[in-house]
Amino acid sequence: MAPKEEWTLHRPRNAPILNPYIDYIEKVLKALEAGLGDKNAQSLTPGELVKKGGERPGDSALQEQYDLNLEQIQGYQDDWHALDDQIGFIASFAAEDANTVSREFEELRDTAVEISSAVPDDPTTARQIDAVNALDNAVGVAYEAILRAYAKLEGKSTEVPAQNWSGSGGAAPYVPGITDTGSAYSNDSPQPIGEGEKAQVQEMYEYLLEKGFTPAQAAGILGNLQVESGFDTGAYNPGEGAIGLAQWLGGRRENLEAFAASNGKSVTDWKTQIDFMVHELKGSESGAMSRLKSTTSAGEAAAVFDQYYERSSGEARGQRIANAESIASSMAGRSTDSSVLA
Template sequence: MAVDTSLPSRPDAPILNAFVGHIEAVLAKLVKAVGDGSAKSITVDGLQGLGESQLKDGDLVTKYHAQQSDATKYRDDLNSLDSNIAQIASKSADVSNTVTTEVEGLVKNVKGIIADVPNLTDVPLPRSIELQITAIDKIDKEVDKTAKAVSDAYEALDDHAGKITDPESDHSGSAPNSIGSGNQFPAYTGSGGNGRNTSGPAGLGNGANAQPIGGGQKVTAKKIYDYLISKGFTPAQAAGILGNMQVESGFDTGAYNPGEGAIGLCQWEGGRRANLEAFAASQGRSVTDWQTQVDFMIHELKGSESSAYGHLTSASSAGAAAAAFDQYYERSSGEARGQRVANANSIASSMAGVAA
């Protein structure tokens, strides 16, 4: 049974009414997206042996019966993959149901706040506005609590998935390199955020060779990582940022998307690109200098993008930091979020094993 996200209307409180109407619409879309709270967990036992049955039913063993050791390895890898998928699916169902439960609680609390506002028909305007704003503040706090609970559930899922893919993880029962050539994640894909870069940086993608800001610098992830650490970011936060930069620009400060006019490590566009260029000019430095671009990113996080900074600093793992940076700073379509998370987990692992 779907969650009822309808909230009471208050024609006598137009400011509050508009705010509540917006929340109602957003919650309805959220519940529709995550389901009705009846998501079923796929158990490991339910998938047990599927990999083996695929080998028995297919022609792999028939065609390659002479390579019995390889067939055995693939059978074991398939069964291990089944187990990993089941664990992630189970956590995903938990997240879906957590969202539904939290939304139900939020709707109940918001209804209570609305009911507590007295009839404002004959209340003087200053007092009416004060009462409405007070109610909105209370609702906002309830939304924050709900958002925190949902975020915690998502981070738990992300952390679990990271343990499965991280070769250094102590996650029991997993096979990090199941059916593959190791745990190396794909490199830059050209799927952008601020610039929604679909063609890739200059020299890396097709049709993106224009360099209107001059030649860029190809900087290593290690240099940016060390610089971010020196600026007070945690290893997880630094890796999360780098996981995004790898997708956005391939660590090329001259990366340019002609379709969007987006430039740089984070593919800034529009007003944010103009702010980057003004920032570089005020420092007397080139806009393609990698430290200048990183300094500007930090400048944004500590200023106009403080909300993104708050979400980033609340992340407890590299993967969660990557997801937060993508959602709140890059504000991409989300299609490449899995790649960003995978990049961040890989970078965090590799940096942990490199001497300072």
């Protein structure tokens, strides 16, 4: 790494949405820079980086103070989560290929300085959101370059398999246009649906098509629900208190129960649970919906639904993808629609 030069990110005057993000990314980048000082960074962990970032604005404050809509709020919060994931990966990979990390870090730092410097004082809300998106995209570029280097280091022609991504055994985040779901998670076999469950799977699949999902997206969703609950609407995890097809817990479980009650339905009714899932995707989970709607294959849809809607640890992502592809294949045998496996 070149000798350190003093640098800071510009904070435009009267930019209450943008500046907390700039504060956060600057603290994290400076911590990463310090950890990379000897091109080794073995003592640096993603958790330590995140702790250095400080507080982030909550959804209610963003909506009440800045009159943002739900889609803008979700996108803003998604940028924060993406920053955590991607910076964490960069940190964990630093000890493996410090030269690549150092080079990409320097480019990321310089880009962040340029983006923040280009924002004028008293920027509009839209200009602030655009700058947050630009900073998040810059982190994503560095992350993807390092992910490719990691794959090359591991001697693989595609991206890193789930079991090799980090010390915790979690899956590498799905990267649109880069991650090859057919090979990056190829070690898993689909779980059998089981006698008596096949008809219900087809009903849910057809119901999802009625809701506007493509055949591939419907299969991707169902591949996740198979892992989450085995398609048992009464599935219950006593350790977390999670229930239902998607294993909703906490406030989301309470919202499901309220949704069912308001519609005069049982909370274990499968259509009610699917309706609630769609309700979330059109509202509080609209960020996940926009990503899901951009997918074109069952494996891609399964990976996106896992990462952005289920938000699991990623350890079973390969299973979810295998399940989705199996369901897509099965449904294709019952349909003339060639897009099922698209």
